Amino acid sequence: MATRKKVKGKAKVKRKKTAVGKTTRRKAARKATKIRKKIVKKAPLRPASSKKARPTAKTAGKPTPIRERAPKAVRLPPSRPAQPVSAEQRVGVVTHYYGHLSVVAMQLEPGATLRVGDVIHIHGHTTDFTQKVESLEVNHAPVTEVGPKDDFGLKVVEHAREHDVVYKVPS
Secondary structure, three states: OOOOOOOOOOOOOOOOOOOOOOOOOOOOOOOOOOOOOOOOOOOOOOOHHHOOOOOOOOOOOOOOOHHHHOOOOOOOOOOOOOOOOOOOEEEEEEEEEEOOOOEEEEEEOOOOOEEOOOEEEEEOOOOEEEEEOOOEEEOOEEEOEEOOOOOEEEEOOOOOOOOOEEEEEOO
């Protein structure tokens, strides 16, 4: 079946369909459709006296230094301190958080110990809280003290995340 190529600029053509079975000669009735032209808005004419005054060229003078031209940077005070108080001692890092139990698994730093009754500060990107150590468990058995080689769980009062740093607060 041959297809017709449309030519730009001419009126669009529609063929009139004839009933099937007629042996009369087919006539192509052409119906012209209106082509809408885009309306171009013209700028309003102004009288010669109302033209805007063009700025005149500046006289060559001494240029202003860059530091005077540049806007001054304003520093806002941080909403919370970036680092915890230096009196706190880093004890370890959270390796996993069990949400259904509110328990963290921690890895202690070499030489650090943690006891029931110590006050710890857990600090991370979105975590920042302090609590007292009330429950320590090694292999589901409660203990009173853990060392750096122990794999233990610690009950926490808020949500903690992996890689949060744990500090011991001096009492």
